Amino acid sequence: MIKKLPIVFLMLFSIVSIAQTISGKVYDEYLEPFPGANVKTSTQRISTDIDGNFTLTKQEKFPFTLEVSAVGYKTEIIEVTDANQELNVILKESLSLDEVVISASRAPERIIESPVTIERLGLNDVKNGTSISFYEDLANLKEVDVNENSIGFKSVNTRGFSPFENTRFVQLIDGVDNSVPIFNFSVGNLAGISELDVESVEILPGAASALYGANAFNGILLARSKNPFEYGGISTYVKTGITRQEAAGSNNFYDVGIRMAHAFSNKFAAKVNFTYFEGEDWHADNESNTTGIGGVETGGFRRVGDLGSDPNYDGVNIYGDEVSGNINGIARDLVRLGILPVGTDAVIPSVNVSRTGYREKDLVDYRANGLKFDASLHFRPFGNEDLEIVWNSRYNRGDNNIYQGTNRYTLKDFLLQQHKLEFIGKNFFVRGYYSENDAGNSFDTRFAAINLNESWKSNNRWFAEYIGAYARAFTGNIPNVPANNAQAAHLAGRTAADTGRLVPGTAQYQAALNTVSSDVAGGVKLLDRSAFYHADANYNFRDVIEWAEIQVGGSYRLFNLNSQGSIYTDANSRISFDEFGLYSQIQKKFLDDRLKFTGSVRYDKSQNFDGNFSPRVSLSYGLGENKDHILRGSFQTGFRNPTTQDQYIGFFAGATHILGTAQDNLSRYSVNVTNNDGTTAILTGQDAIDRSFSALSVSQGNPQRANYNLVKPEKVKSFEAGYRGVFNLTDTNLLEIDLNGYYNDYEDFLTEKVAFVAHYGEFVNGAPDAALLNAWNNRDLTRFSIKTNSTAEVSSYGAGLGLKTKFFKKFDFGLAYNWARFRFDRSTDEEFKPGFNTPEHKVKVQFGNANLFKNFGFNINARWQNSFVWESRFLDGVVDARTILDAQVNYRVPSIKSRFKLGGTNLTGKEYIVAPGSGLIGSMYYISWTIND
Structure with a gap:
C-alpha cells in the first residue's frame, strides 16, 4: 500500500492543485491598478483589492476559465492551465451600446439589444462627472431632465409633463421605490444612494407600466448599489467649495461620505454608507407682482407701501399678501356693525386691498443639509449566487430643503426610513419593504406668513384701521396728506394698519414665527407619518423552458395615511387602501437570432378603481455581419393611479380648499x-x-x-421606433449612434381644477x-x-439623437439632441392646464479625456435649451433659454489611492430659474478628494 502512495498522489495532483493559491492583478487600459473588478470562476467570485490584486483560495481543476469584468468595461476571459501562470489582466472600456442593462426587460441584455430606449450612467461616468454629484450628472443624458427644487432636492423626468411634484416618474433603488408617502413622488437623491455605493443607473424614458406597474408613466430610474461580496474595502470622499448667487452672495458648502464593505467569508458580507451635505440654498427673491396663486406674473414691480404701488399687490416670493378683500364691501359691513362711522363707505373705492406680506428669506432658513445612512447584511447560504438573502435599512434626513408645490414648503427635520428583506437567486427575486416618512417640523411658508399677520393683528382689525385711515386721508383729515388723492390715501391706510407690525430679525418676530410654524390646526405645519408596505416577486423560466425566455411576477402595496387631518381627511379615522399587480413577459429570437420579439402584459387593480391591463409589444432586428445595427419598434401602454393626495387630500391652502375625490x-x-x-x-x-x-x-x-x-386612473398609449448602431470610422475609432422617435396619446389626464x-x-x-x-x-x-380628470385631447411626440465617438483615440466626445412637443385641443377642455413644462429643443455636448497624460484627466459638459412655458399650481410663466457649462479636472495619486478633482457648475455665471417662483440657480465651485473609489 505504501508503494502505491506516490502514484495516488500524482494522480490527485494532476486533477487539482492542492492548497495552491492562484494570484493575479488587474489593470485599466492606462496600466493603473483596477480595484473592485469582478474575478469569477465556476466555483467562486471575488473582487480585486485597492491595488488591483486578487487571490483565488479555492482549489480549481486545471484547466479552468477565469472571467474578469467591471461595469463599463469589456469582459476578459482567460484560460488558466497551471498554478504558475502569470495572470495580468487589462480591462478596456466597452462601447456604451455594449453595456449590459436589466431594466428594459427585467433580464440582462446589451443596451444595443434593448427593445426600448434606455439611458445609462456607469462607474466611469460617476468618476468623470462634472457636477457636484452623480445625480446631477443625469442631466447630461439624452432625454433626461433634472429639475432643481432646492440645492439638496432634485427631481428627474423624461418626455415632458414634469412639475416638481413628478408623480409620473418612478425611482427604484435596488428595487425599492423611494417615493415619499406624503408626496407620492421621489425627492430625488435627498433620499437616495451614496455616490460611493452606486454601481449603475438606468433610465427608461416613456411608459414602463407593463413591467413596473402603476405610475411608471413617463419613465423609470433604476439605481443599483455595489454588492459587498464584489466591492469590498473602505472608501471615502470629501468635497467642499462655494456657491455664488446674486441674492445670497458667496457661501461655503460641504459634502462628505464614507462606505465600508467587507466579505467575511463566501457566505456573509456587510456594508455601511454614510453621507452628509450642507450648503446655502438658492434664495428665491422674485418680488414681481402676480395675479395670485396659480396665476401669472404681471411684472411692473412696485412694492407695497410705495406711493403709486398696487394696493392689491401679491408678490411672487412674498407671502401673506394673498389675504385680500374689497375695502368698499368691508367698509359697508363695518359701518353696519357700528365699527366705523356712518358714511365712511361713501369715500371708500370698490378695489381689492391685500395685507402686507413677508419675504421668503424672512420666513425660512436657507442653510440646507441632508444626511443619508444605510446598512446592508448579505447572506449566501450555499456560498455562491444561487441564493442571496439581503437585509437593508435606509435612513434619510433633510433639513431646510425647499419644495415647491401649490405653495413653497420648507422641509425641516424631514425623515424617510425604508427597510427591505430580499431573497435573490439566479432566476428569481422575492422582496418586501416598508417605507415611512416623518414630516418633522416642515411647514408651509405661505400659511406661516398669513398666520403670522393674523397672530399680530386680526384681518378684521387690520382692514378696519386701513379703511379708517384711508377715509381720513381722502377727506383731508390727516396732516401733510393731500385730500382727494387715492394713492396717498392708500399709502396712509397701509401705514396706519401696519403700525407696530412684527419686524423680521427681532426676537418678537422670531418667537411669533416659531409659534405659527408649529401650528398644525392653522394649516402651517405639515404633520404626517404616512407609510406603505410593498412586496414584489419575479421568476424567470429560462433554465426550465428552452424555446423562449418567459417571466412572471407580481406586486402588492398597502397604504396607511397618517396626517391627523393636517393634509388628508384623517382627523377622526385612519385611511388605508391597497393595490396589486400581476405581469408576464415572453422574449424569443428568430432568424439566426437577428429578430427579437418581446411581449408583456400586466394587470393592476387598486381598491378604489377598476382593474387595468397594460400590454407591451416590441420587435428588434439586427443588421450587418455582427448584428451591430439594430432597428426596433414598440407599442406599449401605461397608466397612473390617482395619488393618495388625488384621492384623500383635504385642506385649506390659503386661497383655496384642495379636495381629493375618492x-x-x-x-x-x-x-x-x-x-x-x-x-x-x-x-x-x-x-x-x-x-x-x-x-x-x-x-x-x-x-x-x-x-x-371623481378621479380615476389616467392612461397613455405610446408608440416608439429607433435605431442603434456602430460604425467603424477608422481601424481604431468607432461612432455610436442612438436614434429614436415616439408618439404618446393620453386619456383621462389627471388634473386639478378650480x-x-x-x-x-x-x-x-x-x-x-x-x-x-x-x-x-x-x-x-x-x-x-x-x-379630477380632464376630457382634453392631449398627445406628445418627439425624437432624440445620441452620438458618441473618440478623437485621436483618447478624447471622448458625445452629442445629444432632443426635440419634444405636445398637442392640446383646447376646445375639448378650456380650463385644463397641461403643464408640459419641457423645452422643445435641447442640446447636450460632452468632451473629455480620462487620461490626458499620466494620472491626469478632464471632462466638460455643456447643455442648451430654448425657452418654454411653465404651468403649475404655484405660478405660470416663461422659463428663459439657457446655456449651462460644467467642467472638471482630476488627478490620480496611486501611491495614496486617491483621486483629486477640481470643478464647477454653471461656469458662465448667468443665473437661471428652473420654474417661475423658484430660486435663481447660480454657480458652484468645488474641490474633492476621493480615496479608494
Whole structure:
C-alpha cells in the first residue's frame, strides 16, 4: 500500500492543485491598478483589492476559465492551465451600446439589444462627472431632465409633463421605490444612494407600466448599489467649495461620505454608507407682482407701501399678501356693525386691498443639509449566487430643503426610513419593504406668513384701521396728506394698519414665527407619518423552458395615511387602501437570432378603481455581419393611479380648499363658511361636486355647473421606433449612434381644477334653482381646487439623437439632441392646464479625456435649451433659454489611492430659474478628494 502512495498522489495532483493559491492583478487600459473588478470562476467570485490584486483560495481543476469584468468595461476571459501562470489582466472600456442593462426587460441584455430606449450612467461616468454629484450628472443624458427644487432636492423626468411634484416618474433603488408617502413622488437623491455605493443607473424614458406597474408613466430610474461580496474595502470622499448667487452672495458648502464593505467569508458580507451635505440654498427673491396663486406674473414691480404701488399687490416670493378683500364691501359691513362711522363707505373705492406680506428669506432658513445612512447584511447560504438573502435599512434626513408645490414648503427635520428583506437567486427575486416618512417640523411658508399677520393683528382689525385711515386721508383729515388723492390715501391706510407690525430679525418676530410654524390646526405645519408596505416577486423560466425566455411576477402595496387631518381627511379615522399587480413577459429570437420579439402584459387593480391591463409589444432586428445595427419598434401602454393626495387630500391652502375625490373622501371633508349676510353654512366634499360653478363660468359671469367627475386612473398609449448602431470610422475609432422617435396619446389626464361652490341651493336637471342663483348673485361662493380628470385631447411626440465617438483615440466626445412637443385641443377642455413644462429643443455636448497624460484627466459638459412655458399650481410663466457649462479636472495619486478633482457648475455665471417662483440657480465651485473609489 505504501508503494502505491506516490502514484495516488500524482494522480490527485494532476486533477487539482492542492492548497495552491492562484494570484493575479488587474489593470485599466492606462496600466493603473483596477480595484473592485469582478474575478469569477465556476466555483467562486471575488473582487480585486485597492491595488488591483486578487487571490483565488479555492482549489480549481486545471484547466479552468477565469472571467474578469467591471461595469463599463469589456469582459476578459482567460484560460488558466497551471498554478504558475502569470495572470495580468487589462480591462478596456466597452462601447456604451455594449453595456449590459436589466431594466428594459427585467433580464440582462446589451443596451444595443434593448427593445426600448434606455439611458445609462456607469462607474466611469460617476468618476468623470462634472457636477457636484452623480445625480446631477443625469442631466447630461439624452432625454433626461433634472429639475432643481432646492440645492439638496432634485427631481428627474423624461418626455415632458414634469412639475416638481413628478408623480409620473418612478425611482427604484435596488428595487425599492423611494417615493415619499406624503408626496407620492421621489425627492430625488435627498433620499437616495451614496455616490460611493452606486454601481449603475438606468433610465427608461416613456411608459414602463407593463413591467413596473402603476405610475411608471413617463419613465423609470433604476439605481443599483455595489454588492459587498464584489466591492469590498473602505472608501471615502470629501468635497467642499462655494456657491455664488446674486441674492445670497458667496457661501461655503460641504459634502462628505464614507462606505465600508467587507466579505467575511463566501457566505456573509456587510456594508455601511454614510453621507452628509450642507450648503446655502438658492434664495428665491422674485418680488414681481402676480395675479395670485396659480396665476401669472404681471411684472411692473412696485412694492407695497410705495406711493403709486398696487394696493392689491401679491408678490411672487412674498407671502401673506394673498389675504385680500374689497375695502368698499368691508367698509359697508363695518359701518353696519357700528365699527366705523356712518358714511365712511361713501369715500371708500370698490378695489381689492391685500395685507402686507413677508419675504421668503424672512420666513425660512436657507442653510440646507441632508444626511443619508444605510446598512446592508448579505447572506449566501450555499456560498455562491444561487441564493442571496439581503437585509437593508435606509435612513434619510433633510433639513431646510425647499419644495415647491401649490405653495413653497420648507422641509425641516424631514425623515424617510425604508427597510427591505430580499431573497435573490439566479432566476428569481422575492422582496418586501416598508417605507415611512416623518414630516418633522416642515411647514408651509405661505400659511406661516398669513398666520403670522393674523397672530399680530386680526384681518378684521387690520382692514378696519386701513379703511379708517384711508377715509381720513381722502377727506383731508390727516396732516401733510393731500385730500382727494387715492394713492396717498392708500399709502396712509397701509401705514396706519401696519403700525407696530412684527419686524423680521427681532426676537418678537422670531418667537411669533416659531409659534405659527408649529401650528398644525392653522394649516402651517405639515404633520404626517404616512407609510406603505410593498412586496414584489419575479421568476424567470429560462433554465426550465428552452424555446423562449418567459417571466412572471407580481406586486402588492398597502397604504396607511397618517396626517391627523393636517393634509388628508384623517382627523377622526385612519385611511388605508391597497393595490396589486400581476405581469408576464415572453422574449424569443428568430432568424439566426437577428429578430427579437418581446411581449408583456400586466394587470393592476387598486381598491378604489377598476382593474387595468397594460400590454407591451416590441420587435428588434439586427443588421450587418455582427448584428451591430439594430432597428426596433414598440407599442406599449401605461397608466397612473390617482395619488393618495388625488384621492384623500383635504385642506385649506390659503386661497383655496384642495379636495381629493375618492368616493369615500367626499363625506370626510367639511368646512364652515360665512355668507355675506353674516349667517354661516357647512360645505362638504359632496357639495363641491354637486353644486359648484366652473372657474371659467365665474370669470365670464355666466353661471354654469362645473361637472367635475371623481378621479380615476389616467392612461397613455405610446408608440416608439429607433435605431442603434456602430460604425467603424477608422481601424481604431468607432461612432455610436442612438436614434429614436415616439408618439404618446393620453386619456383621462389627471388634473386639478378650480370650482366655486355655492353655500346653498341645488342644480335641478343641470340648471341652478332660485336659491343657487341667489348664492351666485350674493357671491356666497367658496373656492375649491378639485382633483379630477380632464376630457382634453392631449398627445406628445418627439425624437432624440445620441452620438458618441473618440478623437485621436483618447478624447471622448458625445452629442445629444432632443426635440419634444405636445398637442392640446383646447376646445375639448378650456380650463385644463397641461403643464408640459419641457423645452422643445435641447442640446447636450460632452468632451473629455480620462487620461490626458499620466494620472491626469478632464471632462466638460455643456447643455442648451430654448425657452418654454411653465404651468403649475404655484405660478405660470416663461422659463428663459439657457446655456449651462460644467467642467472638471482630476488627478490620480496611486501611491495614496486617491483621486483629486477640481470643478464647477454653471461656469458662465448667468443665473437661471428652473420654474417661475423658484430660486435663481447660480454657480458652484468645488474641490474633492476621493480615496479608494
